[in-house]
Amino acid sequence: DVKVTQSSRYLVKRTGEKVFLECVQDMDHENMFWYRQDPGLGLRLIYFSYDVKMKEKGDIPEGYSVSREKKERFSLILESASTNQTSMYLCASSFQQGGHSNQPQHFGDGTRLSIL
Amino acid sequence: EDQVTQSPEALRLQEGESSSLNCSYTVSGLRGLFWYRQDPGKGPEFLFTLYSAGEEKEKERLKATLTKKESFLHITAPKPEDSATYLCAVQAWNAGNNRKLIWGLGTSLAVNP
Numbered sequence: 001d002v003k004v005t006q007s008s009r010y011l012v013k014r015t016g017e018k019v020f021l022e023c024v025q026d027m028d029h030e031n032m033f034w035y036r037q038d039p040g041l042g043l044r045l046i047y048f049s050y051d052v053k054m055k056e057k058g059d060i061p062e063g064y065s066v067s068r069e070k071k072e073r074f075s076l077i078l079e080s081a082s083t084n085q086t087s088m089y090l091c092a093s094s095f096q097q098g099g100h101s102n103q104p105q106h107f108g109d110g111t112r113l114s115i116l
Numbered sequence: 117e118d119q120v121t122q123s124p125e126a127l128r129l130q131e132g133e134s135s136s137l138n139c140s141y142t143v144s145g146l147r148g149l150f151w152y153r154q155d156p157g158k159g160p161e162f163l164f165t166l167y168s169a170g171e172e173k174e175k176e177r178l179k180a181t182l183t184k185k186e187s188f189l190h191i192t193a194p195k196p197e198d199s200a201t202y203l204c205a206v207q208a209w210n211a212g213n214n215r216k217l218i219w220g221l222g223t224s225l226a227v228n229p
Contacts, residue, residue, distance in 0.1 A: 004159075031215050043160075043203070043219045050215060058216070090159050094215070102148035102167065102207050105217065107159030 002027045004108035006091050012114045019078040021111050023091030030096035032074035033105060034058075034066060036087040043090070049074055050096065081115045088112050118143045118208050122220035129227050132193050137223045139204030140186040149187050150217065151180050152203040160203055163189075194227045201225070 007022035025032065033048040035058075045058030047066040055066050063085060067075045074093075078085055092105040119142045129135055141149065148167050152160035164173040166182040173180045177198065179190040189202055201224045205217040 033215075040221070042221045043205075045216060048215060092159075096215075102165075104150050104162045104165050106162055107152075109159045110157070112157075 002029075002093070002106040004091055004093055004106055006089075006108040006111050008111050009109065010112045010114075012116060013078075013081050014116055015080075015082055017078075017081045019081050019113070019115075021076040021078075021089055021091075021113070023074045023076070023108060024072055025074075025091075025093040025106075026072065027093065027095070027106075028071065029093035029106075030071075031094045031105075032068065033092040033094075034064075034074065034076045035090045035092065036060070037090055037110070038087050046076065083115050086113060086115045118206070118218050120204055120206050120218050120220040122202075122204050122223050124223060125221070126224045127226070129191075129194055129225070131195055131227055131229050134190070134192045134194070136191070137189040137202055137225070138186060139189070139220055141204075141206045141218075142185075143206055143208035143218065145209035147207040147209055149182055150205045150207070151187070151189055152205065154201045154203055154222070163202075191225070194225075196227045196229050199225055199227045 003026045005024045034046045035043045049055045049068040065077045089111045091108045094105040095103040123138045151163040154160045164180040169184045177192050181188050201222040203222045204220040
């Protein structure tokens with residue numbers, strides 16, 4: 001079974017802090033993703049990565065950055081946390097088959113982040 | 117514009133009362149349609165992938181079907197443990213980010229004993 005592990009289930013930070021969310025997958029997947037999930041807005045893609053050191057912006061990248069130094073690990077960074085970044089953050093990974101990917105994404109259990 | 121719409125938003129069933137959830141999509145070309153189940157406070161759990169119209173997949177009390185415009189998730193004789201939010205997502209052909217999924221907002225299912 002695919003295992004995607006997020007470092008914290010719950011996190012409380014203060015406005016202006018730099019926040020790091022970590023995600024590790026154990027299936028040697030090429031693709032990794034960061035989403036946030038808010039009531040009424042559904043899942044929104046922040047950033048994704050298709051290879052080590054490669055990244056692409058998703059739909060809502062403002063205020064976030066990412067790092068992928070190793071294949072199994074993908075980090076989300078809130079450069080200067082603000083209250084509107086309070087949310088559930090979900091990491092996912094998927095297998096890349098050839099030049100295209102229509103394989104399912106597998107999710108971690110999420111980090112509930114509160115910015116005070 | 118690529119879009120995924122799920123209906124109903126919420127559904128309450130009695131145990132054993134079969135029903136269907138709908139996922140309608142408008143995309144330039146379908147590469148895959150995915151169904152997930154999400155329990156409160158957890159990440160989405162993958163259920164099925166459908167790739168072409170006419171395809172069907174089954175798992176226990178769940179059966180997913182696909183046409184050129186929509187997908188149905190049929191729940192036969194549901195049990196209280198089937199209570200969850202069911203999410204639908206679509207992967208479309210486009211020139212660039214073919215790894216991205218377009219997500220619906222989900223159907224919240226409650227099954228009463």
